[in-house]
Structures are given as structure tokens and as C-alpha cells.
Amino acid sequence: MRPTLQDVATAVGVSRSTVSNAYCRPDQLSAALRTRILDTARQLGYPGPNPTARSLRRGFAGAIGVLFTSQLSYAFTDPFAVRFLAGVAEAAERHGTSLLLVPLPTGATQARAAVENAAVDGFCVYCAADEDWALDVIRGRGLPFVTTAPPADDDAGAERYVGIDERAAARSVADHLVGLGHRRVALLADTVLPEAPPGPLRLAGADAARHPTTRGRLAGFADALGAVGVDWPDITLLNATGNSRAAGAEAVAGLFAGDDPPTAVLAASDVLALGALDALGERAATVSVTGFDDVAEAAAAGLTTVRQPAEEKGRIAAELLLDPPADDAAGKLLLPTELVVRTSTRPAPRS
Amino acid sequence: MRPTLQDVATAVGVSRSTVSNAYCRPDQLSAALRTRILDTARQLGYPGPNPTARSLRRGFAGAIGVLFTSQLSYAFTDPFAVRFLAGVAEAAERHGTSLLLVPLPTGATQARAAVENAAVDGFCVYCAADEDWALDVIRGRGLPFVTTAPPADDDAGAERYVGIDERAAARSVADHLVGLGHRRVALLADTVLPEAPPGPLRLAGADAARHPTTRGRLAGFADALGAVGVDWPDITLLNATGNSRAAGAEAVAGLFAGDDPPTAVLAASDVLALGALDALGERAATVSVTGFDDVAEAAAAGLTTVRQPAEEKGRIAAELLLDPPADDAAGKLLLPTELVVRTSTRPAPRS
């Protein structure tokens, strides 16, 4: 049996409180006694106060939870998510707080349970204004949380978030393409509808997309095209079955075989855009492609994209959680984005 | 005040045990009573059993700790570490276990405390055969752990690890380079000695390097060179101040300005190798460079390297922890590696 604090107390011949003080309030006892206690503890093989018992008693866990909409192991394949996480880690590090990454099982009940059972003091919820159930569970637990997007309904009062203006940002790349004369354009996004197959997809409008981030970006793309008279029904929408390079390539495959193919592809993420470039191969020299996020690979590939501050988003999210601003409005942040023009976009060919 | 299980019990007019059963042993009470309890709980706003209290009582945390030698936020900038983490996450996901990422503060005492206070059932210790103190703390707590390298001292009995044969793997790239006729070679590694400045560094031998992984790789490089009569004192060793592209570039800068520069650079990681290529610029066409790990960027850069299975390493580490093999030897794994020859290596120029 592993010795407990009580065992140490008995061995030294003092009370539990004193042993406890030896560990967490050195100033509450004489140095001599403290040394004696710590020595005895070492001899007995007492590993120090049990973290769980301490958490229970103290009333906090010393960790914050991080929730990803997608499978956790997928999150690590998404360069933007990883940079977000790096930012969160940086803030947590400074605060001496640990990070609990909670995988969400597929079943609804089990996923709920995972959030209910996380021993944390709060949550960073990545990219999930959509996962209302998770936010409900967190609220139910009375825990603070920060999301990476404004709440879908504005009635949700005093929430905290750090996001970007998805729609305006998307519009900025789309405007760039439109300015280059592109009119026949394909939009590329992932998991537009839950079970949609890869490739062209009919959708009533940007609003019909499943994921709020996707909705915002598609709407921004559509805004720019609408401004020059290209309306939603005339825009090709391509669905990718995941936010990965391979899925991006798959979604685009075959599109350029038909006649009158698009002159440009507006992707909802860099990863998808890079996949599109993969699929285009030689044709990439004539078709314009844009991304979103400005991940590291984008620069190397010469991808025109919208930069959003990834690490900063994570850092701020964690800070908002770890020391909440007194001012309510200060907890609602939209970070700036920036259009980054590289070589993957060029004037539309005269037709 | 947040309601507790007791409050629900009182409200329904049953005992705490029954409410507890309603949550974790549905078969122990009638469906009707259970429904009544759950409904009342909802009305009262009871969020379900407190995870910490449950952990204390049940005696396990439902999470495994992940420890990185370097700063946690740095780990996310290292593509190999991220892939390792993805593997760990995959296994954890399947097991319904969370991942506690524990940042290690700089102070020795505080770093110890961080490991002591982690509410976890075991640890995956990434790349830290060196961090003996951490392993000691973990052992002291009586927790199981898995490392990514064999223990430095073999007397450490029943440990579990999943690593590679660093020395043999390193020798395989170095042999390739030697086979191409290279004799004037620079080795590039990071943090060879704790406070060493960037650039050329005198070292008594590969064994003198601080980090065990680095020791293994440098030794492997030296083996191959030694076999053709190039001995340690004649090998240039370059120190990088971190495992990053920038640090790799910095370490190499200036090396090729002198006369009789090396014809090849053997780097201890892909990231460093890519940095070296950055620094070489045009000269990269004449100098051969090799990496280690085979991260995603390596392929795009045409980097000759040694591939090791990153995700698998993580996955296996977590599995070794989550369901330990009965057989002791089955917990000690060296995974295969593979030399991947690309375009960054070519025959040495005749001099």
C-alpha cells in the first residue's frame, strides 16, 4: 500500500495538518520540523500529496480542458489547429496550468460523458459554435469557457470568444480573385453537409452549410461574387470529406475534365487549397487557387491566402479563460486578418 | 452554490447511494426511479457527479500524462513531436482516456511539482531518458510510464519503452553519404551542450553530448566516418541552439565561407537539415545534406533522411501504458527505420 499523508504524520508523531503544511505552507512550521517531516516522508516512500485529493479539497483542478470538434487525433494533422494549440500551451505554461485534451467518442451519450467527466477548471472549445451540446454541458457544470467563434445566437449573454470576422476575411480573398477578372469560380469546403460525398454539391445557399465557420467563409466568397453579378446558383460548390490535403484533391478531381471549367478555386482552408493544387498538377499554372489561414506550407507553395493569427488565437483564448477580463466586452474579440497575395493567383484568361 | 449529489437525494427523498447508482449503475434500480432522479437532477441543475470526487473515490483519474523534455509550446512546433502526439491521441481516443499535457516550468523544484501534481494514471515521457528526475518522481508516485528511448542504465528493470536504434539508424544515412565519397563532413545537432553557442563546437566525442538521442545519432554518424578513416577530431560539429529551422540555419551560417568547407552536412533532425538548406541557398546544389525523421516537409524539399514511424511510436507508447503486455520483454520495443534517399545528396565533388 502506498503511504498517505496520515502515515507520515504517524511516523513523525505530528498531526496531518502539520504534514500538510510542510508541503504547501512551509512558513507555517519550523524549518527543523519541516525537514524532519520531509525526510521521513522520503524514507517511507511517500510521494507527496495525492493530486486528486488535493483538487477535491481545494476545489479546483489546475488544468483546463481543450475540446476539438473533430476527432482529437485529426486535430494534430491540421496545421492550424496545432498552432492554435501551441498558443494555448504557451499561456498555460506561463500560468502553471496543465492542458487536458479530451477526445470525444462518437456516440452522443459518450461524448457528453467525456465532457462531464473532465476534471478541469474551464474549457477552450476550438471551432465549435456548432457543438451546442458541449457548451450546454460545460455551462451546466458551471465552468467558464472560451470559444473560437461568436455564439450562433446572440442571446447567449456573457460569453467569451476569440475569433475573426470569417465572412469579411473570406470576402477579401474573393474580392482579390474577382478583381483579377475571375467569374467562373469553384468554392471548396469540407464537410459542407454531414454525409456529403466528395465533389460537386448542390446547396440552397451558404447558410445551408453545416459548420458555422464554413457558412461564414462561403458567405464571404458569395458576397464578392454577388457584387459582380455572379449569383449562388451559378457558383460551383465542391465538398471535401475532411479538412485534409487528400480530401481537397479528391474533391477537385475531375472538375477540369468537363468543358467550361472554372478559372479559379476558392478554398475554405489552406490544406484544402494545397490538395487542390496537388490535383491540378500542371493545370495549376493556369487555374488560380486561394486558401485560408496561411499555414506554413502555404508560403512554400506560393499560395494566395488570408492570414489569421493562429498562435495568438490560442494564447488569447487561454488567457481569457485563465484570467478573465473584468470588462465583459473585453472577452469578445475578433482578431485582424490579412490578405496575403502570392503566386497561385493570376488574371483570369480572356475567354 | 452548485447542487451536489446529496441535494438531489434529498429532493427526491432517496439516499445518496441510489442517486449514485442512477448515474453509474442503471441496472441497480428501477427504471422509474432512475428517471425520477435524473429529472429532478436536471431541474435542480445538478451537472452529474463531480469528476474529481469520483476519481478520488474510484482511485483513478481517467487520464494519462504526456511529458515533453522541451517546453510544451515548443513541442507543437516540432513536426515529429506533433505526429507522435497524434499517435498517442489515437490510442487514448480508442480507450476513452484523456491526455494531460503537463508543461514543465523552468525551476527544478517547480518542474518536479508539476509532475507530482498531475492527476493521471500514468505517463508517456517523450524523448527523455535523460530527465531522470521526472522518471524518479513518476516511479515514486507508483505510476506506470513509457518512454521513447531505452533507459540509460540497464539496471532499471521492468521499464517499458518504444524507441528506435538511434545509432544504427544514424549510421545508415552516414554510410550512404560515405558511399557517395564524402569525407569532409559537418555534423549538425541541437543543444549539444546546455549553453553552447550556435556554430562550430569542440567536443571530446559523441558521448559528451548532453541529450541521449543526440549521443546516439552522433555516434552513428561517427561510426560510418570512422569506418573510412575519418576520426572524431577531424569532424566538424555544429551546434544549433534549438531544434528549429532557424536554429539550423544559424548553426550552419558562415561555415562555407572558409576554405576547404565540408562537402556534406549530416543533421540530427529534418528540421535542422531544412534550416541548413535554407542557409546554404544556392550552394545547396553542391553540398549534400541529410536529415533524420522524415517529416512531411522533408519530402517536398527532396531531403535524404531516415524515416522512423512517428504516429506509430505514439500509438504504441500509449497502448503500452493503457494495456500493458503481460510479457515483460514485450514492453521493450525498437521500431524499424528506413533510409530514404532523395535529391539532397549526391556524389562528393572530386577534389
Add this chain to the structure above:
DNA sequence: TTGAAAGCGCTACCAA
């Protein structure tokens, strides 16, 4: 099918 009792290991208050 339900309940009473007995802690899990610790910390914080207050009194000595």
C-alpha cells in the same frame, strides 16, 4: 430494489 455506514486523501479553519 434501496439505504446506512465508511471512507478515498487531503486542506483550512480555528483554538491552543
Add this chain to the structure above:
DNA sequence: TTGGTAGCGCTTTCAA
């Protein structure tokens, strides 16, 4: 400076 007391919120025997 030290110790006693009183729980933190829960689960799990075991007996009814």
C-alpha cells in the same frame, strides 16, 4: 508553531 475538527463529493460494500 502545532493539532483537532470538519468536511470536499462521491462510491461501494453490505445489510435490510
